[in-house]
Amino acid sequence: MAAESLEILDLDGVNRALTRIAHEILEKNQGVEDLLLIGIRTGGAHLAAQLRKRITDIEGTEVPLGVIDVTMYRDDLSSRSDLAIGQTNIHVPVTGKKIVLVDDVLYTGRTIRAALDAVIAFGRPENIQLAILVDRGHRELPIRPDYIGRNIPTAQNEQIEVDFDSQNIPQAVYLLRN
Numbered sequence: 001m002a003a004e005s006l007e008i009l010d011l012d013g014v015n016r017a018l019t020r021i022a023h024e025i026l027e028k029n030q031g032v033e034d035l036l037l038i039g040i041r042t043g044g045a046h047l048a049a050q051l052r053k054r055i056t057d058i059e060g061t062e063v064p065l066g067v068i069d070v071t072m073y074r075d076d077l078s079s080r081s082d083l084a085i086g087q088t089n090i091h092v093p094v095t096g097k098k099i100v101l102v103d104d105v106l107y108t109g110r111t112i113r114a115a116l117d118a119v120i121a122f123g124r125p126e127n128i129q130l131a132i133l134v135d136r137g138h139r140e141l142p143i144r145p146d147y148i149g150r151n152i153p154t155a156q157n158e159q160i161e162v163d164f165d166s167q168n169i170p171q172a173v174y175l176l177r178n
Contacts, residue, residue, distance in 0.1 A: 008152055008160070009173040014133070017149030018047070018170070021131050022054035024147050029098050032059050034126065036097040038066040040115050041086045043104030046168040047133055051102060066090035068101075073114035073121075088118070095123035100147075104162045104170075106132040109143030134160050134173055 009017065029035055032055065039048030045067040056062045069086035101115050112130060119128060131147040136154040152160060152175065159176040 004177040006175045014170045021147045032061050032063050035063045036099050040103040041069045044102045048102035064092045068118050070114035073117040094125050097125045099125045099128045102131045104133050105160045106135045109139045109141035112143045
């Protein structure tokens with residue numbers, strides 16, 4: 001049986017959500033001082049780059065951007081043989097920084113837990129905030145995002161897919177039903 005696909009956010013909706021999140025990040029952190037964006041590989045990394053562009057456009061200052069791979073910090077690593085290890089690129093010290101972790105979809109919270117462990121392995125930030133394009137619910141851990149593009153309650157058998165173009169720019173968000 002083929003999956004049914006329902007567009008939840010189109011390109012304009014994705015752009016509005018990312019622009020709003022960028023403004024919320026700047027407001028909460030009172031600007032860009034000591035701010036560091038870290039995208040969770042891969043969808044979160046693409047979104048973090050888009051947030052960085054928007055923050056630069058608003059503030060006129062480019063914030064540091066990092067990418068983190070959480071594969072080795074996952075709690076299900078032993079049960080999954082299909083996980084490829086990616087590269088982590090954080091070229092500035094995390095100690096004392098206000099870090100905004102960025103991911104595309106928040107579901108159980110397990111990827112975010114792994115990302116927290118991975119970031120803390122690099123040092124002790126002032127704080128860690130979480131920006132998510134889509135929060136679909138079903139948390140297994142006490143993880144709550146600070147910035148949400150869109151809440152989309154889902155059933156356990158549904159999925160959320162963020163569609164990126166060939167330049168890794170988000171184009172749309174789809175709800176997939178089996």
